[in-house]
Amino acid sequence: MATESTDKQIDKQADIQQLYAEQSRMDAHAVNVLLRLDMLVTELREFKKDSKDRMNKFETWIVGMIAITLTSLLATVGGLLMRLL
Numbered sequence: 001m002a003t004e005s006t007d008k009q010i011d012k013q014a015d016i017q018q019l020y021a022e023q024s025r026m027d028a029h030a031v032n033v034l035l036r037l038d039m040l041v042t043e044l045r046e047f048k049k050d051s052k053d054r055m056n057k058f059e060t061w062i063v064g065m066i067a068i069t070l071t072s073l074l075a076t077v078g079g080l081l082m083r084l085l
Helices: 002-084
Strands: none
């Protein structure tokens, strides 16, 4: 009888230790997933900032090209008008 109760206690302790081990693995996995998500969010923020900087440069170049085109067009039209008048 005494051996049966000690065997049951040993089995319960083994089950408890197994549950703790599984729980700690789950916790470690959850922390790992959260760290990966944090890295992805950080990378996305950096990508957003870099893309915004590139678009601002691109926008500046486009505005410059349009300004040069309009200036050249106005100069050409003004020159033609002066010759006609």
